[in-house]
Amino acid sequence: MGISEEIRNKFKGLTSEERSRPATLLKRVQAEYGYVPEDALEVIAGLTGLPLSQIKGVATFYASFSLRPRGTHVIQICQGTACHVKGAKRLKERLESLLNTETGQTTEDGIITLEEVRCIGCCNRAPVVVVDGRTKGRINIRELEPLIRDLRD
Amino acid sequence: MAKTISIDMREFEFDAGETVLSVAKRNGIFIPTLCYHEALKPYGACRLCLVEVLEGDKPGLHASCLLSAKQGLVVLTVSDLVLKVRGVLIQLLLKRYPKEKSLMDIAKACGIEDSISTLTGEHQEKACLLCGRCVRACEEMGRSVIGFVSRGSERAVDAPIGSHKECLGCRACENVCPTGVVRFSLHDGVIKNDLWDITVDMAVCPICGRSFATVPLIDKVKTELEALSEAISMCPACRRAELLKRICV
Incomplete structure (x- = not known):
């Protein structure tokens, strides 16, 4: 199972409204992996229907999201x-x-x-x-x- | 009777939906702008087009590119307050991008040059001023390939790697950039943008072999205008020649 598939599965329990909110999805990924992998950005862009450039804008704007893997x-x-x-x-x-x-x-x-x-x-x-x-x-x-x-x- | 607004103590008629900036420009009144571009939706980011509203719903300073003209509105483009605040804004920009030519032109037009000579340090002559014109052009006309990333002093315009393949190579971003820092150049069969590391393939005319448009642009026309799908593969000159042949035969 690829990482994109895995991330998509993590969103399964969410309501359709939650799935349309980029920050909610980013928070979920951040909590799950400790960072936001590049692939997650594309998955979130696909789910929310927003351009990837805007998802990256949100992910880099808030200090609570990290695009690089973090330590323990x-x-x-x-x-x-x-x-x-x-x-x-x-x-x-x-x-x-x-x-x-x-x-x-x-x-x-x-x-x-x-x-x-x-x-x-x-x-x-x-x-x-x-x-x-x-x-x-x-x-x-x-x-x-x-x-x-x-x-x- | 036509509706009017007052700009610098003169009355001007306006059309429904028009902004104060547009009325001023149409009547030859100078208001400096940076993030404004007539082909794009107004954004109000640079605040250089500030005017002072004396009479209206909200008196005070407003960005004229976003201020709708309304009957009875009274604005000044050169009040003491406007000149003071605008002066500070331009000096702050100059401090950060002291050698940027488009900015120097604005400073000159506004009569603010004195601080330029005192600036030091290494600076690029062409810099991104974060006006967001390219981002809006891509959003409104392209495919939102580029966007703002990070914030504060690290804010920049960038294209996530995953979005590179979406770029049409329409070059609208290059066209609206006020400083010329967004540039595409033609290489062997591709156009390249070094700022965002984007490369787009050029299509080759099947008859004369000339590169004349990007592959994604031609694909877009093919899917959106089916009637043109055959003709669009050829370059404009070969297309005309081909058409002429068909008419004459």
């Missing part, structure tokens, strides 16, 4: 205004040096992906990192090393 764990570091004021840039640089990778990339062992996001809506807890979908607020630069160690174990 994903660390998202907020670079929004409140987090920026609270030193999010230094946290990002620290993470990059600890992981020996750049933002938007996955570590060489394929375990951790580092991404930056623009505000996740809990600025009162700045600076914020999201680890595998779980928000950690008021993060201290010293907490980063143990956090990564835990993920690797």
